Amino acid sequence: MSEWFLLFNRDPLPGTWNMAVDEYLFRLAKSSRNTYLRFYTWLRPAASLGCSQEVSKVVNLEECQRRGVDVVRRMTGGKMVLHHLEVTYSVASSRADIFSASLDGSYRLISEALVSGLKLMGLQPELSSTTAAAYARSNLPCFAYPARNEIEINNRKIIGSAQKRTGSAFIQHGSIPLAKELELLAAISFGLDPSRQGNMTSLFDELGRKVGYQEAAGYLQQGFEQFFGIRAAPLELNPDELHIIEDIETNKYSSPRWTLEKVEPEEV
Numbered sequence: 001m002s003e004w005f006l007l008f009n010r011d012p013l014p015g016t017w018n019m020a021v022d023e024y025l026f027r028l029a030k031s032s033r034n035t036y037l038r039f040y041t042w043l044r045p046a047a048s049l050g051c052s053q054e055v056s057k058v059v060n061l062e063e064c065q066r067r068g069v070d071v072v073r074r075m076t077g078g079k080m081v082l083h084h085l086e087v088t089y090s091v092a093s094s095r096a097d098i099f100s101a102s103l104d105g106s107y108r109l110i111s112e113a114l115v116s117g118l119k120l121m122g123l124q125p126e127l128s129s130t131t132a133a134a135y136a137r138s139n140l141p142c143f144a145y146p147a148r149n150e151i152e153i154n155n156r157k158i159i160g161s162a163q164k165r166t167g168s169a170f171i172q173h174g175s176i177p178l179a180k181e182l183e184l185l186a187a188i189s190f191g192l193d194p195s196r197q198g199n200m201t202s203l204f205d206e207l208g209r210k211v212g213y214q215e216a217a218g219y220l221q222q223g224f225e226q227f228f229g230i231r232a233a234p235l236e237l238n239p240d241e242l243h244i245i246e247d248i249e250t251n252k253y254s255s256p257r258w259t260l261e262k263v264e265p266e267e268v
Contacts, residue, residue, distance in 0.1 A: 006232035007237070012041045013042065019048070019249075030094060035091070042088070047064060047080055047188055049072070050074060050162065051077055053080065055071075060190070069082070071259060081175050085202075086178055087220065089173060091172050094168045109228075110161070114224075121211075125158060159174050176216065178202060203216055
């Protein structure tokens with residue numbers, strides 16, 4: 001049985017730190033044959049922007065400030081996501097023999113592992129077959145509609161994901177809402193009607209009960225282990241690694257030049 005490294009952050013963390021850790025794992029994946037699986041959640045509500053999105057078109061900065069919502073920019077693409085009451089996962093690897101050498105192939109395999117985890121909770125998820133053309137061209141938030149190979153339950157989106165690739169190395173991360181916050185999402189974004197159920201759902205809506213972060217992440221971990229036939233070995237970051245992550249956070253994810261202007265700093 002092959003082994004992946006598992007970083008299970010049990011305590012909520014700031015958005016800038018979360019993004020810096022994922023970037024560090026991506027760097028590790030580029031320089032090794034290891035695969036990294038991470039679960040984490042968020043200390044405060046945070047709107048994450050896709051790497052190429054224009055801030056002024058997708059998020060209301062004044063409303064975010066008024067409501068205490070942080071704004072961060074991801075290294076991955078995709079559309080804006082409101083992170084708060086959720087499980088976030090990330091997978092980083094350069095193993096084309098496991099995940100295939102294409103974005104579509106690796107994306108679908110990871111989605112199927114997530115489906116396995118949701119089924120362990122007693123749910124019946126499915127992969128979306130298409131991306132609506134109007135949604136692809138829009139500035140609506142990620143959970144407004146499902147995209148191809150994203151995960152739905154009862155025709156509503158339950159997981160939104162995004163991926164970045166450099167050669168065979170990639171990182172993919174995504175959001176699984178524990179509960180919906182449609183009013184807050186509509187308040188900080190443009191074009192979303194808070195009075196409608198919309199095309200998103202949550203674990204609470206589908207299970208009919210509250211689900212904690214650690215419980216949900218535990219099921220998803222089991223889904224990855226079963227689908228890929230792997231063992232997830234706990235990973236502890238050492239002080240030198242934490243220092244590198246602090247530098248990434250300071251120089252990139254806490255920088256307004258990256259968050260607001262998309263200016264990539266030199267790698268630290």
